[in-house]
Amino acid sequence: MTNFIDFLLGGFSNGAVIALMALALVMVWRSTRMVNFAQVGQAMFTTYIALTVQQSTGNWLLALAVAMGAGLILGIVVFFLVIRPVKNSDTTGAIIATFGVLIALQAGAGMVWGGDPEGFIPPVSNAGLEFAGRIWPVSLYDILVWVVTAALVIGLTLLFTKTSLGLSMRASAFNPEVARLSGVRVNRMLITGWAIAGATGAVGGVLIAPVSTISPNSFDILLVFAFTAAVIGGLDSLVGAVTFGIGTGLVISLVSGYTDASNAPVVALVLLALNLLLKPDGVFSHHGSRSV
Amino acid sequence: MSNLTDVKNMSNAQKLRTFPGNRIVWHAVIVGVVWLLLLLLNNNIDPLYSSYLALVAMYATAMFGMTILVGFSGQVSLGNGALMAVGGYVFALTSMNWQTVPIFGWEWNAVWSMVFAGLGGILIGGIVGGLAARLKGPYLAGLTLGLAVGVPAITNRFPELLGGENGLMLTVPYPAGGYAASEIAGGAESGAETSDPNSDAGSDAGAAAGEDQYAELDLSEFDQGVDASTDPNATPATEDLLTEGDLLTLDDFSNGGDLGLESADPAVEPSVDPSVDAGLEPGQDPSGITDSFDTGFIIERWQASMAIAVACLVAFAALNLIRGRQGRVWKAVRDDPIAAAVVGISPSGSKVSAFVVSSLFAALAGAVFAQILSFVGPGAFSLGLSLSLLVGIVLGGRSSLLGAILGALIIVWLPELVDGLAGDRGWPDQITNNAPNLLYGLLVVAVVLAAPGGITGTVRSWIDKSRGKSRSPLS
Amino acid sequence: MLLIENLSVSYGAVQALKDVSIEVPHGSVTAVIGANGAGKSTLMRTLAGLEKPQSGQVTFNGEVISGRKPEDIVRMGIALVPEGRSTIPELTVEDNLKLGGMWRSHAQRNASLSRVYTLFPVLSERKSMRADTLSGGERQQLAIGRALMTGPQVLLLDEPSLGLAPLIVTQILELVARMAWDSGLAVLLVEQNATVALRIARSGVVLNLGEVVKSGPAAEIASDEELRHAYLGY
């Protein structure tokens, strides 16, 4: 039982990061009906940028801010690279293009920063906290991860539900034609969606780096987890992405705790396959892929 | 739409003209001639180039399947590297464990293992395809991505059977005669006797004498090629590659997926300079081996001829499928599944069949890969391998078999080109090792944006334009 | 005044509009009638910028609007209520309304919102419910309300009566006529129900196979038996 609670608690931080990545995937999906498979590649790249900033200034907050800014820009760049095939309704091409971006980003990061895993120094202690006579699998840094994630999720929720920008973005995602007829500059909203997704992914990358290491391919597995969470959540739902992102983190933590960490990808695969199987009409029955 | 009407409205005259018998004979002639030319080529080039030829043929085999799946059926799969793993492991297990059991009077040999690898591919392809047929675009890509990451990890579940992260060394059951000489068995054994990756295979190679040295060459290349170390005396890096699987730990995402392209290519990196390879004693001229062709067993030649044989058989099957009714059915469903269903084509049936065919081809390619490497392991069938298959067909041209062949050439040749350039200019390793992938990534994006038909599609549309016809580059 | 001159539009090989010229004056309703497939919706969508004209031009108060983007055209004061209930079901009623005219000042938008709520009290009652809980007629009111939120000078209505009970149709059309009269709005109205449409309109245009076969005062068109038999089928 103690084990169970420990594994569960230990899973929250990873779950939070998976949730952020899933959130990024969902935002892109909502704006352009595409899955950006380069999303974690972008996060990896901005995390390296953050690493460089932190190594030279020692300022974690500055590193986080720079990563978010870089994430915004990278999101916009990738949008322009990928959107043309979408417009030509070459959806296959659009998917392939995101993988092209992923490969290029990983190779680019390898060129600039080398292939060896590098450590990212956490701003606060990463050691398990002592409380009630025992050491818990939760550190100050884990708490920081939760707080930042919660702040970001709340901020995004407010943005989407309370602001004109959020309303324009939602309308553009649901029905671009009506949005345009209402005077919304839909294309800008789509770009904004990609940019915010890029920044969200960047935060996820910076948060996960200190509890692991960073290397050009180190986020590949995160892509699988985040995709799984986003799909189970319905790909369209921000709430779903967060819920199932954390859920996926917990399940993986339990599986790794009770069996072996190397089972995690298999578990993600099984979760994904089961989910796709159990939705009777296939997940695509309600939301068609659409061109912009 | 035009594909659809093609299928429906073929008049009797057209049916006669495209009488399958004629077409099959014609395809057999084409493939046969190519096969002969390739064998001639294989027998007359330096054995090192034969090893490239083997890799090109292996990649082409897998990419033919990608052409059908991605190009014709419109299903983006990142999982074909994993399907290759299925073929590779089935081949390894059958050839290792049941080597001496005769079936229906046949001695157990590579051919039988290949058959089983193919059956394994069909089985898994049917299962995955059945699931995949219900999914569209990004869902399918995501599921197969999970496959590419998940399947290699499965080997950890069964360390006894599948060798875990270390993989399995295997004895390639060489045929008697042909390129074989009497000592073959001994040469192959040394690497295969043990599944311990720390075996002295690499260092043995240096000591191996005469004909046997080439049998060792691959193992030794494999040992060092992985981290692309340019130091020929580097300690064998096998462990690095083979333990990648354990990087998939959870609390440590960094370990999560050191599954990048570069690590996928243990064998793609055979050094151009033969003297770098551990197998050669200093001062020995590699071309001397060519002279001993009649008496010696040159494993590269045998591997290439085997890979070419498989590639040609697969190409023949693919040609007939693509240029027959099935090809039009696949395209019709790709372009407009609803319209296809209206005229009585089952969209999901068509998608599953494309998956099964491509899975069969992938499994055969995986079995060939296993023989080339004398090894199967999670590191050899990583996400990077799947990605390189996708890169290859996109660059070559995703809607033609020729595009797959060009793609295989690019995948094998580009890293060599970059290595050569880097060697001349003294680029640091960090640049050299990543340059091919950076190029692949940028080229893929550029091709999708500017020339979605890849090389073959673009050339074809130029030709059409000069003849005053117009055609979509993806048709 | 919205001036349509020699407008032609095609979808690939289908020529949906041929050389269409219409004047839409302020302060009155201009009705466009014609059989299914006559090109009425195409005309409206082209005016709103959703389709690109092949040739011809559209000017609004002397400024060329044809070929511009829909979001720019609506900002110039030309609002389309497209065919079918063009609301966003996932959003609340109020969010659907707020979507219209996001570029306008806070004060202008608030004024428009209270005006819409006065015109369509039922929307005010349902403001925080999702749009997909509304009835068909209520949704049509919402769609018109959203267009009014953009503060239009020209209102393009494509079959507002589609699927509605005759009583509601009359109510909505009379409301539209009153708005045109009261606030100097130019209304271009596409209607299947020619009798009602011509009754509230000042002038009418009959489209057939993409061409204008007749235009003139509404009363004249309504009384032209031959025209009715030939193109309107009653």
Ligand SMILES: Nc1ncnc2c1ncn2[C@@H]1O[C@H](COP(=O)(O)OP(=O)(O)OP(=O)(O)O)[C@@H](O)[C@H]1O
């Ligand atoms: N997106 C499209 N692609 C191709 N053809 C189209 C398209 N939209 C309309 N058409 C064709 O253009 C012609 C005019 O269509 P339109 O929708 O403008 O007719 P309509 O007068 O509004 O008909 P209805 O009364 O049924 O609404 C028709 O022949 C139609 O088939």
Ligand SMILES: [Mg+2]
């Ligand atoms: Mg219409």
